[in-house]
Amino acid sequence: MELLSLLTPGPTGWGDELLIGLSMTLGLALATFPVSIMLSFLIHWARSSRRRPLRYLAQMHVSIFKSLPEILTLLIIYYQSQVVISWVADYAGLDSTLSISPFLAGLIALSLVISAYGSEVVRGALQAIGKGQVEAAQALGLSRFHCFWKVVLPQFWRHALPGLGNLWVILLKDTSLVSVIALSDLTHVAALAINTTREPFFFYLVIAAIYISLVIFSSWIQKRLERRAARGFVAGGRAHA
Amino acid sequence: MLDLWFDYKDLWLSGLKVTASLTLLAILLGFVLALPIGVARARNRGLSGVLAYGYVIFFRGMPLLVLLFLVYYGAGEFSRDLRSLGLWWFFRDAYYCGLLALVLNTAAYQAEIIRGSLNGIPSSIREANAALNLTRWTAFRRVLFPIAIARALPGLGNEFILLLKATSLLAIITIFDLMGQARFIFSETFDLRAYYVAALHYLVLVLVLEWLLRRIERRNAWAA
Amino acid sequence: MTAFAPFKLPCAVFLTASLALPAAAETLRIGTEGAYAPFNFVTEDGSLKGFDVDIGNALCMQMQVECEWSTHEWGGIIPALNAKKFDVMVASMAITEKRQEKVRFSSPYYFNAMRFAALKELELDTATPASLEGMVIGTQSGSVAVTVLQEYFPENEIKLYPKLGEALLDMESGRLDLVLESKFSIGDWMADGTDCCAFVGEDFLMDGTIGAGIAMRLEDEKLQTRIDDALAAIIANGTYDDIRAKYFGFDIRSQPRMVSDLFEG
Numbered sequence: 001m002e003l004l005s006l007l008t009p010g011p012t013g014w015g016d017e018l019l020i021g022l023s024m025t026l027g028l029a030l031a032t033f034p035v036s037i038m039l040s041f042l043i044h045w046a047r048s049s050r051r052r053p054l055r056y057l058a059q060m061h062v063s064i065f066k067s068l069p070e071i072l073t074l075l076i077i078y079y080q081s082q083v084v085i086s087w088v089a090d091y092a093g094l095d096s097t098l099s100i101s102p103f104l105a106g107l108i109a110l111s112l113v114i115s116a117y118g119s120e121v122v123r124g125a126l127q128a129i130g131k132g133q134v135e136a137a138q139a140l141g142l143s144r145f146h147c148f149w150k151v152v153l154p155q156f157w158r159h160a161l162p163g164l165g166n167l168w169v170i171l172l173k174d175t176s177l178v179s180v181i182a183l184s185d186l187t188h189v190a191a192l193a194i195n196t197t198r199e200p201f202f203f204y205l206v207i208a209a210i211y212i213s214l215v216i217f218s219s220w221i222q223k224r225l226e227r228r229a230a231r232g233f234v235a236g237g238r239a240h241a
Numbered sequence: 242m243l244d245l246w247f248d249y250k251d252l253w254l255s256g257l258k259v260t261a262s263l264t265l266l267a268i269l270l271g272f273v274l275a276l277p278i279g280v281a282r283a284r285n286r287g288l289s290g291v292l293a294y295g296y297v298i299f300f301r302g303m304p305l306l307v308l309l310f311l312v313y314y315g316a317g318e319f320s321r322d323l324r325s326l327g328l329w330w331f332f333r334d335a336y337y338c339g340l341l342a343l344v345l346n347t348a349a350y351q352a353e354i355i356r357g358s359l360n361g362i363p364s365s366i367r368e369a370n371a372a373l374n375l376t377r378w379t380a381f382r383r384v385l386f387p388i389a390i391a392r393a394l395p396g397l398g399n400e401f402i403l404l405l406k407a408t409s410l411l412a413i414i415t416i417f418d419l420m421g422q423a424r425f426i427f428s429e430t431f432d433l434r435a436y437y438v439a440a441l442h443y444l445v446l447v448l449v450l451e452w453l454l455r456r457i458e459r460r461n462a463w464a465a
Numbered sequence: 466m467t468a469f470a471p472f473k474l475p476c477a478v479f480l481t482a483s484l485a486l487p488a489a490a491e492t493l494r495i496g497t498e499g500a501y502a503p504f505n506f507v508t509e510d511g512s513l514k515g516f517d518v519d520i521g522n523a524l525c526m527q528m529q530v531e532c533e534w535s536t537h538e539w540g541g542i543i544p545a546l547n548a549k550k551f552d553v554m555v556a557s558m559a560i561t562e563k564r565q566e567k568v569r570f571s572s573p574y575y576f577n578a579m580r581f582a583a584l585k586e587l588e589l590d591t592a593t594p595a596s597l598e599g600m601v602i603g604t605q606s607g608s609v610a611v612t613v614l615q616e617y618f619p620e621n622e623i624k625l626y627p628k629l630g631e632a633l634l635d636m637e638s639g640r641l642d643l644v645l646e647s648k649f650s651i652g653d654w655m656a657d658g659t660d661c662c663a664f665v666g667e668d669f670l671m672d673g674t675i676g677a678g679i680a681m682r683l684e685d686e687k688l689q690t691r692i693d694d695a696l697a698a699i700i701a702n703g704t705y706d707d708i709r710a711k712y713f714g715f716d717i718r719s720q721p722r723m724v725s726d727l728f729e730g
Contacts, residue, residue: 063444064444075436076433080433174304180413200310200317204307205311205315207307208302211302212299215301
């Protein structure tokens, strides 16, 4: 009971700070995810491009960011991005005190990592749709954009949802790494709380429970989305097991 | 960048050793723990099924970083009790605590891989076992298990690589693995290249590992 | 006049700098660690407090600028300063030659002597390389204590922690035999409800350090003059002493002895 009082909101407990940490964790994950998916598409297209340099670049991206520990990617992006920023700022004649925040560093680093895995989810899903669909659409005279938007994408979600759901969960947990560059996410707030309360077991257990609930909730949402995306396919027996 | 490597050659090499030993130990011990959990998950019946499910949810649901802190600083908080239980020698050591967290984490992932490959074995094989009058244990030991493992290899190989990267988190609980050495050299020199040197190590390690795994997979192509 | 934003949901979360906005008042972006009581720490109401924070705010008041605080991991705080994550560091950083190659320091604003603290059960009465043989010593990664330990205690096992609080937790649990760090920070921690540990030996400064300074980027020469002037002003008008008295019942601006006197002489 004494421990629970540490979680009360307001000036005497850490409840409200943890909530804000949670919103930071969710905010980072929600901002990163769409960026990662778009990047995944770009990398997939570059990998299947006819231009060789583009293919090599995309392949390199995947190899590098699947090999480096996420925490290392994050640290390098956080401290090194300044060089790039200064260069761009000088070039554009902007104020050179511009600096990227831990949030943006987290967003960039996690997008780079998640998209390396994401490009493979995209490839798998597009393969599952099959070339025939695209050829049929082209035979009907649809433009490439129209073909992608109206024919490929609606089917894409059905095939990609399990993979994307998996990526989302990985991303959600990887956001905890930004605590090492002092972004006040859930894990960082817990560390701060422990610094004054000296109750590591309690606080880490509380945030572990929060992460687990988020993951369980995410997979529930994922199941619903999968069922929705599989409308019209279930009867044909092609629903995902 | 090479000079930074040679200046701290001994540190990098000892970091490499720690990273390699942690990864190997964790993947092997994790596999031993994952086997019963994976089989229980595949059977999905009774208490064992529920427990295995709970295990997987719990250890896959939280970030490894949090698990690591929970094991390391959590155990520190209960040092008196652990001492009276005679377990403190284990939890006192950051290396063992880190290893334990890695094993608990990877076992959950490996169990799911094993479950997937057990469930994916075609029913014709089970029928063949029945036709041959094999006992359930013999069928599992001589037929299903070897097939399941061979089929699980690509997944386990992936997990191997993910685990190698995950060991880098242990630097935060005072372990001088590759990442720990990089952090130390960075704090000594404020030279960001320390992280690039560490990155190169991981890149090479993963490439070598991938190459090895591909060779092993090719030998096991029969199971696919 | 003070803004500390880790617990406010940031609208402008992406870029931490104002795009050269002609703001009404100039803002000074101050970075600190936030995990180094009693100098800088985050309390349960989510605010940043401590001696460093009060000094920083007093300097801002003196310079008639707005303070904008942010917290950073100690291990990367110098690179963060040089990467322009903030402009001035008030974080109890000891002025050393090695650090002066990377950043510019104000004149010292106090002396942060270090001292060993040990588990009481060890019953140590001195802390010398001989008396600490075989013991495990912890400190914060990137602290000047690391240099002292490397030089005078090369035979001991040294463990480095991202935060000082983590090293102290590990001493309390018995994973560490001793911690070497700021006597003020360790003292603050020991006064706050644990009787596991006690100071051993004398306090000392690392050779070559001339106290704790406020750090800036190397090129910010003018800023250093302004900070030095403001520091001299708040010392002269008594503000400094009022702040000091809030945290310490004694003078913290007199110089302790050097480590080399202790272990070589």
